[in-house]
Amino acid sequence: FCRSLKCKSIPGSYARMATDLGELLVPYMPTIRVPRTGDRVFKSECAFSYDSPESEGGLYVCMNSFLGFGREHVERHYRKTGQSVYMHLKRHVKEKATGAAGGAIPRRRNGKIFLDLELNRDFNGDGYEYEDEAKLVIFPDHFEIPLPNIEELPALVTIACDAVLNAPSPYKKQESDSWEEEIQVSRHARSLRQQENGVRIPPSGWKCAKCEMRENLWLNLTDGSVLCGKWFFDGSGGNGHALEHYKETNFPLAVKLDTITPDGADVYSFDEEEAVLDPHISEHLLHFGIDMLQMQRTENGHHTDNHVQPRVSDWEVIQEAGLKLKPVYGSGYTGIKNLGNSCYLSTTMQVLFSIPEFQRAYVGNLQRIFDYSPLDPTQDFNTQMAKLGRGLLSGQYSKPPMKSELIEQVMKEEYKQQQRGISPKMFKALASNGHPEFSSNRQQDAHEFLLHLINLVERNSSGSENPSDVFRFLVEERVQCCQTQNVRYSQRVDYFMQLPVPLEAASNREELIAYESKRKEAEENMRPPPEPFEVPRKGTSPVTYVTMVP
Known part of the structure; x- marks a missing residue:
């Protein structure tokens, strides 16, 4: 391990040698803490920007508050708090070397791997490897102590560094439920009574019993009826006969026929109105002559015996799948990563920061907002709004690849222009805090989120410009009595006007x-x-x- 200190070539700094790291750290020991239960360690995102350990300057984590700061913002935190010791984290993404046979040569990784970091780039894991570098940095002179240095550092510092490196993401609970909530066992599964009606379902050639459709077919697990599912907005799907059958019979469970494999099947509960688990699905299917072990699916998700073209999914239609789209970069063209059912948040924020009043209130006043932010900027609404606005409008996170990178990608036939984009986990955690719906990872309504956000904007705009006034208008209602012809007027403040089109x-x-x-x-x-x-x-x-x- 390195026994000396070194200083990077940062203006105003100078190098100093020291043989006793413990002696050097003695003045700062009272400010170095070991993370306790409940402490959040922000080692993947800056509190003021979307810099991360993958950014050019890496990320600095305060060893007292455990807040993360990019190189542009760490000096501000030092001047405001006097905290001098930070852990600097840097992730290097490297292409694996290839041997004579063309295979990747295993490479030794330096330092610890920060398992909870989210990768901001779309690298193929088989072709790239990650080397993570960690060191302690002492401000204001930027003295650097490479880690690990277990034999040289005081025990408290070693324990604190190890705890920070191994701390879970502060958003761990949200991430675990990212795309969908855990599917639960249906309350009908164990008590399901199946009719002894002699129905036997063939392994292929299915069609709806009411309209003879051959796609999106569901098997009712009570009476063995094969019926079509709902109609989709793109003109595909079915005619909703499976749902009609449930309304007529109250038979609750149905299985989608083209999802049956030896590993399981997709089961839906009409009564519970959600996808469910059926621990006895093999027995329930065998009742109608379907042996799960004999059911196989092709790569497109359909059984080999049932030649039905899979419908284009709703997501593919929305994403314009199959069309060649030209990527755009620069100011105002920064994408937002989906955090799991968070499209409502992304669309709302992109629209808001296209409005001049919101740009002026947050991005225009960014320096003042950042300078007067509280000690914990992750919990300050105005700071996080300014951070998000700058991330979307600055173009800093929407840069085209370098010319040399493009040439290399084209030569390898791996040309993929992609934005880095931003991942607003910190903003979502703050804006949804305490809200029973937006704090979950379920799909939400963008209009409802916008109303919730306007409420937050107004609550945090006292004494300053309120950009949500751009939506505000007065509605006057006139009520007239049919008998007396007396008229009463009332007024109310509103933000949105519904325009029904007859x-x-x-x-x-x-x-x-x-x-x-x-x-x-x-x-x-x-x-x-x-x-x-x-x-x-x-x-x-x-x-x-x-x-x-x-």
Whole structure:
């Protein structure tokens, strides 16, 4: 291990040698703490920016408050608090060397691997490796003590450093539920009574018993009925006969036929209105002649005997799958990473920071907000709003790859232009704190989140500009008594106005009425709904009108 101190070439700093690290650290020992239960260690995100250990300057973690700071902001924290000892974390991403046979040569990794760090880049794990570097840095002279230095450091410092390096993410609970909540066992699974009606389901060739559709088919586990699922907005799916059957019979559980494998199947509870687990699924399927061990699926997720083209998923339609999109970079073109069902947050914040009033209130006053932020900026709403606004608008996290990197990628036929983007975990944790819905990882309504956010903006704008005033307007209501003809006026403040569009007011009223007539006729005759039609508008691309079916 290194026994000397070294100083990086930072302006105003100078090098000093020392043979006794313990003696050097004695004046700072009262400020170095070991993280206790409940302490949050921010070792993957700066409190004022989206810098991380992968950033060029790495991340500095205060050894007293355990807050993380990028190189641009650590000096501010030192001047404000007088805390001198920080742990500097730096992650180096390197391409693995290849041997004569073309395989990757195993490489020794230096230092500890910070297991809880989120990778900000989209590297293939098989072709790259990560080397993590840690050292203690003493301000203001930037003395550096490489870690580990177990034999040289005082025991308290060694314990504190080890605890920081091994601390879990402060968002661990949220991350564990990222994309969906844990699926629970259905309350109907153990007590399900199956009818002895002699129904046997073949291993392939399924179709809906009511409309003869051959995709999105569900097997009711009580009576063995094979029926289609709901209709999707892109015109695919089914006619909702499985749900209708439940409303008529109250038979609660159904399994999706093309998901059955020896490992399990997708089960849905109409009564509980969610996907569930059925511990006895093999027995329930065997009752209707289906042996799970004999069911196999192809790569596209469908059984080899049932040649049905899989429908394009809702997500693929929204993402414009199959279309060649040109990536854009720079100020105002920074993406937000999905934290797990957090699209509502991303869209809301992108829209807000496209509004000049919000840009001026937070990004325009960023330096003042940061300078007057409290000792724990992770809990200050204005600080986190300014941080998010700057992350979206500065272009710092939306830079195109270097020319040399592009040439290398093209030569390797691995050309993938991708934004680094930002991951607003700290903002989400603060904005949703104490809210029963937004603090969960369930899907949420963007309009409801916007109302919640405006409330936070107003609450934290006392004595300063309130950017949410841009939405604020006064609604006057007039109520007249039919008998006395007396009139009463009342006023209320509102932020959004709903604009319902009646069918009679549509410019293409005839087409819409014809479509509705065809759709109702298709429902009555148990046929698929008609194709949506397009109405070309002058100077624009054709607009598709679709009637949504619940």
